[in-house]
Amino acid sequence: MNAILNAGINLLIVVLRRSGLLMEDLDYHLVRASMVIMFLFFGYQKWWPYEAERLVPFISNGPLIWWLYPVLGHQGASWFLGVSEWTFGALLLAGFWDKRLGVLGAAGSTATFIATVTIIPFMPDGWDPGAGFPAMTGNVPFLMKDVVLLAVSFYLLKQDAIRVAQHNRAERRSKSASLAHSA
8 A cells, every 4th residue: 555655656756846836946936925915905806895894703803903993994904904914015025036125014914913812702693502612713713814814924024034134145245245345
């Protein structure tokens, strides 16, 4: 049985390698691109009254974002979130070329999904009364995707921070070598 499994896996790996899907950083670029698209679409929704009303149970029950309504009102809170999402999406897009901007976008993205994931335990009627936890109802299933988006955001933050740190080390070494040669 192991021999058949190993042969199948090895064949799959050969096919994936030849297709180019295993090229360096493809997964990293796909994750970044998907987050840019997601922030573009979700940010666009925030400009319309239907979305401002749809956000009421989320913002009202969010322990980290409840303050948006008293400060900005319903539509203002929606616009604030839309501008934030477009800003983080633009920074993530810019991160294709400048990892420092990618770090900022990924940090904003991480903060966004920390804020939304913390709504889950406070959402009224989020768990089916008959089946109990973990049978989700109402708005909780929609929010559960944010657990994955939080992990994706953290992955991008880590990857971009590593790349910035490596670039900074290489730059320092280059400067040290230049100073040593000029002395």
